[in-house]
Amino acid sequence: MTAHASRSHATWSASASARLWACPGSLKLCSLVETPEKESEAAAWGTACHEVAEDCLRNGREAVELIGRFVTTKSHKIEVDEEVAETAQVYVDYVRSRTSEAGDDAQLGIEQRFSLERLNPPFEAGGTADAVIYDPAAKRLEIVDLKGGRGVVVEAVGNKQLRTYALGALLTLRGLDVHTVKTTIVQPRAHHRDGRIRSEELHVADLMEWGNELRSMMEAASIAAHDFDQVDPAVWRDAWLKPGDNCRWCRAQGQCPALAAKAEAEARVWFKDESGEERRNTVDRLMPEEVARILDHADMIQDWLNAVRAYAQNQAESGVVIPGYQLVEKHGREGWKAEVEARVRGFCDLVGLPKDKFVTPGKLRTPKQIRDALAKAGLPDGTLDSAFSVPNTGTSLVRADKTERAAVPAMAQRFFTAQD
Template sequence: MHALLAPSAAPRWGYCAGSVVLSALFPDHQSDAAKEGHDAHEVAFAIATGRVRPKNMTREMEEGARLYIDAIQSFNWPSNVWHFEEHTDAHLIHPECGGTPDAWGFHDGTLVIADYKFGHGFVDAVENYQLICYAAGVLPKLDGQQIDRVVFVVVQPRNFHRDGPVRKWEVSYRDLMPHIDHLRTQAEEALGGAPTFSVDGSKQCKYCPGRHACPALQQSAYDACERSDTSLPLVLAPPALALEIKAMQRASDALSARLSGLEEQAFASIRSGKPVPGFAIENGVGRLDWAVPVDQIVKVAAAFGVDISKPAALTPTQAAKAGLDDAVIKQYSQRPAGKIKLVPVNTSRAAKAFGKSESEK
């Protein structure tokens, strides 16, 4: 049973206090991806604590769990300082806030909060409200001990990001507290009787189960539609260009979130026997694939005189786990550049790159 102010939803209610009410009115149903993530977490927990591994464990889940455990062991701390899957009450934020961090540890003035994500969508460790909620739950357990720094770790084996699958954000105890204060303010407003709805963090709107009924998202989507009808027959100067791009990105996020929510509502309506004029449900066609194990179809094809097998080497990551020397891997492997795209500059990330925290500037 999730807390009313679940840390996993903090990236949402940390921006939009009203999302808590909507989420309670329209509870989300567990998707296949969520179930897979739950299974992957069970595998990681079992391996980390030496328990019997679940029968539904896949090779990909095992490899992901190994990466997660390697990230934890990279701190070279005694094993008894680590805590796995222990519930914490984040009363520093609100009595209704609490959850279960994947792992946390404290040693020599450093607190580490580690989070394992098996999904594909990018999760940033920097200013991650979910992990900050977990830290708020752990801090009271360390009463009387000096806390110099907090390190947040996100391990995401199936997201191919330029920073790699293990990403960290290090912050001092002093610089962490304003984030906790902000979440406390948002939590009090969320359960205070008259919460406001906001699309400032509209990238999170698409995950809100109540987005189809959100008045702020509806208005934002309508505003975006109106802006799309206007034209600017001029070449913008760089400062104006930056403002226009940001405005269009916010509008695009709002439209996407609103549309996905309405589509889910339409699906539910049609499935319950209530037609939606002009729309119907149909199954798409997936990629053609073998319906039997690969080894079996290879043998069948060989019986007909056709060799359809293909040799496959381990990936560089798998080769490293198999014992191949890192120097050899670096010499014979490469990470090709991805598609060039325009990205916003994160000022806190830039400060981190130049070795300055917000308080030092």
């Protein structure tokens, strides 16, 4: 079983179909991003959930059997807890039930890799479907996709990622007698009016016709990439970049000129014109319809700002000076040192602190909670300072004139000494 985090992606991957379809120029912009893509904890959680699900399907296990184990992803180590197990199990149960319903002659492909080379695309195109089930009696091919997220609800109808999976599976698994193709989303942690499991079913002819549209969009992305150095940047931007909801997962959003322009226009913030004069913020003049439109773009604007911050952070860590900003240590939550917990409990008992003031069911209360309780009991501040620690979890880039924390050197400067 190949670790999910280590898998490579095609130039046009199924998971990026919706974004590249909506914004053909993003393929070229993403190829220019030099900063390594950071894996979020949410993405790592989803990867762990997929690995648990795959393990269960391949080895006949139940997800609960894997609780307590750890899955190592690109940048994180995720513990398999009850929520991971429950999410994976919903998907596993569905795949097993659909395979069983299809009968003894059913075929199940787990983490089914496929290529779209039979479409003769202008670049490598393909992906990996979570599960592919062939029902010979119904002459149906079903693609099942596990979504572990809870924040973004994924629609099944018209889903370009799943249709790309379905098309790839159909072209790769040649020789199967297929009349219809079903694509199914399993998203246990997100509420949807159609339930946690929802599907779309297409006739093979309709899917192949959609495949022609997909091939056309690939050609558009190829033309956009070719034109990048051939035409005026503003002309290229207006022709090939289409900011919107599709920007959420784009690596280039922090460097995208079209997204920056749209975010500025929709946010109605203060910007200086060429003369240096500030334009008045127009928020108080907005009509309700304008407010609604701006709110519709709020997530896009915030995603852009987050991408800019992440880019600036990476640049600063590489030693680039961001004017007016500095790196400072980022601290995590303070916690008790493992070797002193028993002594802290004994001390609190000794000074007569009520037990509910220093113990919460199953564990010691936080240092702040116990400090506050001791202060109310009249004990001097700092009594337990040596018993807890505050971990350093990295750096943050902040405005130099809005922090009292000392500047720290960039990571590049910490590990390398400049030579004259």
